[in-house]
Amino acid sequence: xxxxxxxxxxxxxxxxxxxxxxxxxxxxxxxxxxxxxxxxxxxxxxxxxxxxxxxxxxxxxxxxxxxxxxxxxxxxxxxxxxxxxxxxxxxxxxxxxxxxxxxxxxxxxxxxxxxxxxxxxxxxxxxxxxxxxxxxxxxxxxxxxxxxxxxxxxxxxxxxxxxxxxxxxxxxxxxxxxxxxxxxxxxxxxxxxxxxxxxxxxxxxxxxxxxxxxxxxxxxxxxxxxxxxxxxxxxxxxxxxxxxxxxxxxxxxxxxxxxxxxxxxxxxxxxxxxxxxxxxxxxxxxxxxxxxxxxxxxx
Amino acid sequence: xxxxxxxxxxxxxxxxxxxxxxxxxxxxxxxxxxxxxxxxxxxxxxxxxxxxxxxxxxxxxxxxxxxxxxxxxxxxxxxxxxxxxxxxxxxxxxxxxxxxxxxxxxxxxxxxxxxxxxxxxxxxxxxxxxxxxxxxxxxxxxxxxxxxxxxxxxxxxxxxxxxxxxxxxxxxxxxxxxxxxxxxxxxxxxxxxxxxxxxxxxxxxxxxxxxxxxxxxxxxxxxxxxxx
Numbered sequence: 001x002x003x004x005x006x007x008x009x010x011x012x013x014x015x016x017x018x019x020x021x022x023x024x025x026x027x028x029x030x031x032x033x034x035x036x037x038x039x040x041x042x043x044x045x046x047x048x049x050x051x052x053x054x055x056x057x058x059x060x061x062x063x064x065x066x067x068x069x070x071x072x073x074x075x076x077x078x079x080x081x082x083x084x085x086x087x088x089x090x091x092x093x094x095x096x097x098x099x100x101x102x103x104x105x106x107x108x109x110x111x112x113x114x115x116x117x118x119x120x121x122x123x124x125x126x127x128x129x130x131x132x133x134x135x136x137x138x139x140x141x142x143x144x145x146x147x148x149x150x151x152x153x154x155x156x157x158x159x160x161x162x163x164x165x166x167x168x169x170x171x172x173x174x175x176x177x178x179x180x181x182x183x184x185x186x187x188x189x190x191x192x193x194x195x196x197x198x199x200x201x202x203x204x205x206x207x208x209x210x211x212x213x214x215x216x217x218x219x220x221x222x223x224x225x226x227x228x229x230x231x232x233x234x235x236x237x238x239x240x241x242x243x244x245x246x247x248x249x250x251x252x253x254x255x256x257x258x259x260x261x262x263x264x265x266x267x268x269x270x271x272x273x274x275x276x277x278x279x280x281x282x283x284x285x286x287x288x289x290x291x292x293x294x295x296x297x298x299x
Numbered sequence: 300x301x302x303x304x305x306x307x308x309x310x311x312x313x314x315x316x317x318x319x320x321x322x323x324x325x326x327x328x329x330x331x332x333x334x335x336x337x338x339x340x341x342x343x344x345x346x347x348x349x350x351x352x353x354x355x356x357x358x359x360x361x362x363x364x365x366x367x368x369x370x371x372x373x374x375x376x377x378x379x380x381x382x383x384x385x386x387x388x389x390x391x392x393x394x395x396x397x398x399x400x401x402x403x404x405x406x407x408x409x410x411x412x413x414x415x416x417x418x419x420x421x422x423x424x425x426x427x428x429x430x431x432x433x434x435x436x437x438x439x440x441x442x443x444x445x446x447x448x449x450x451x452x453x454x455x456x457x458x459x460x461x462x463x464x465x466x467x468x469x470x471x472x473x474x475x476x477x478x479x480x481x482x483x484x485x486x487x488x489x490x491x492x493x494x495x496x497x498x499x500x501x502x503x504x505x506x507x508x509x510x511x512x513x514x515x516x517x518x519x520x521x522x523x524x525x526x527x
Contacts, residue, residue, distance in 0.1 A: 007407050203390055209348065210453070211378035212405040214370070 007216060015223025018196040025192040026228055032188040033232025033284055034239070036181035037277050041240035043174030045269070047167060053261045054163045062131045064140055065154040067124040070098075072149050077125060080149060084129055087143060089136025093129045101126065124151060182284060189228055189288030193221050197292060221289045229285025233277040240277075241270060300326045300457060300488045301347065306356030308342050308512075316342040317512045320356070324490065326456070329483045331499050332492040333523060334509035340492040343509070344459055347490075348380065349373045361456060378406060381450030381458045381487075385465040387442045389434040395421070395445050396430040402449045416452060424448045424478060440471035447478060451487075458482060460491040464498065472498065496523040 019026045068077060077095070084093045096104075101123040106113040131137060141155050197204065207217050245266040252263045301324040308317040317339045324330055334340050345351045346358060349365065358366045365376055389398050399420060400413045408416070421427050424444040434442055443463060450458055460479065464472035476498055483489045493499060499506060499522065506521025507514060515526060 006409065010404060202388060206388055206390065206401070206449075207405050208374075209377060209382045210402045210405055210449070211374045211376075213374045216405060 007219070011216070011219035012223050014220035015227055018200070018220060019224050019227055021199065022192060022195050025188075025195050029185070029189045029192045029228040029285075029288075030232040030235065032181075032185040033229050033281050034236045036178065036185045036284070037233055037236035037281060038239060039181055040174075040178045040280070041236060041244075041273065041277070043170060043178065044273075045240070045244055045264070046170050047174070048264050048269070050163055050167045050170065052264050053259075054167070056261050062133070062137070064129045064131065064137065064144070065126055066129065066144060066147075066150050067126045067152045067154070069149050069151045070124060072125070076149055080147060081127060083147070084127060084144075087140055089132050089140050091130040091132045093127050096126045096128060098123045098125050182280070185229075185232070185284050186288045186291065189225055189285055190292035192228065193225055193289040193292040196221060196224060218290075218293055221293055222286055225285035225287075225289030226282050227285070229281040229283065229288070230278065231281075232284075233281025236281070237273055237277050240273060241266060244269070300324050300328070300361060301490070302357075302359040303343075303346075304357040304359075306346065306353045306358060308339075308346065308351070309354045315512055317346075317353075320512075320514055322507060322514065322517070324488060326488055327483070327486050329480070329489045329502070329504045330491070331502070331504055331506045331521070332490060332509065333494070333499060333506060338509040339512040340509060341461070342512075344461060344490075344492060347457075347459060348382065349376055378453060379456050381453070381455040383443070383446050383450050383458065383460040383463045385462040387434070387439075387446045387466075389442055389445055389449075391434055394431050394433055395426060395437070395448075398434070398445055399448045399452050402452050406453060408453075420448045420452045423451070423481075438471070439467050440474055443467060443471075443475050444478065447475070447482070451482065455487070457488045457490060460489065460493075462493055462495075463491065464493065464495050469497070476502065499523040 066080075068080070072080075081093060081095055084090055098121050102116070102121045105123065106116060109115065129140065131140060137155065141153055144150060144153055204217055248263055248266050256262060301322070303320045303322040306317055306320045307315070309315050320339075320343070332340050332343065342351070346353055347360065349368065353366060356366070357364060360376065361379060368376065390401065393401060396417055399417050403413045403416060418427065418430070421430055424447055426441060426444050426448065429437060429441060434445065437445070443466075447458075447463075458479070463479070464475055467475060472495065479489055479491065480502070503520045503522075505519050506516065506523070508516040508521075508524060508526065510526065516524065
């Protein structure tokens, strides 16, 4: 066991040494791993956020909100409510007066509710219609369009559908791009390792004649590949995490004000990104070096 | 120690490198292997080092059948053999001491063992004072001594020398031969492939001559001969 450990220390040291000797190619390898993982990270964050938005709007998905015109009489409003409840596919409907809506808005604004002081209530009366199932959405909406006194119908099915489609394409295109980039990274790493192999051919030759095991010979190269992949991954993790954190700070509030949706907070992603990127980076490195050694170790 | 029984080797390109070779080398022998280029010397050495497998026949090293072994076993077989090359094959960026220590390190020797063993071997080959020098600061003869020290440091039972004097002037060549003889006198079996007629004739040791992949002569206290 002691012997194995000694070998292990030697192998790791050699890995570092040869990485330093081929600085330029090491740099290129790390860069290619980082690039592949950066794209992966961007696509991942896009997908997660699209999913998140789709999920958050899901609640509004089986709802149809109708905003009423301001000059309606009480009876007209009630009549509309009764008509709605009689329609096929409608589960229930809730009336929300403009005063209620105003109160809710105040609460949502919290400390900043003073902003609403002095301005008149701009919000309309509304009905929130709960559908029995999403499949009734189109039918209900087209019938509602024939009603009098309705100013606007808010109905999110189109948006959701578009999100799902975008998500699908981002995922598909992302997979292809990531796959290609990972292959390129493996290729560059295996070429870097080949350089080291060539530079140390003499040494390897002697090692073989003196009776070094394949594992011992392969060790430093695998460590070198592993290190290249690992460093590339950590660089990508930092860029993605801090970059996203920065974007999050800038965009998130605006996004909420505009669309009442949140972005996925960066710290939710950190663990996953670290584990995923590190294992992919290290995997790329090891595969790259094993590939480059396959031929030459066949004595 | 080394035994070839009816060994034949045919390469993929149908070149017949060895035909029915029978050789038996005992422990402590000093054997010259002579023959023109392409006579089969290198193939014979390669078979012993398990760089290639015989097409037919059987091969023994230290009474162990090494005709067919698993790839994983090859390194352990090679640890019984010290190899010396015509071109020395030293690592240019390592000192004399490190070059020798390297051979111990890669089979997992401890620092303590290395510190004890390397100076002994360096003094045996007469290079104690050059321990800190780099190969390019040494003469050809000194470089070959380093490679001999490296071959010896793990105490192999057999030394295989592939034209060890090929790159050296006659005086230096003789120094190397004396060193190999000393090593042989200490009980290590030496198998030396060579073209050096003078050396073979003067040493009066066993000579195995190869031609066209066959053993054409195998005699004790032999000479180089004209047939080659």
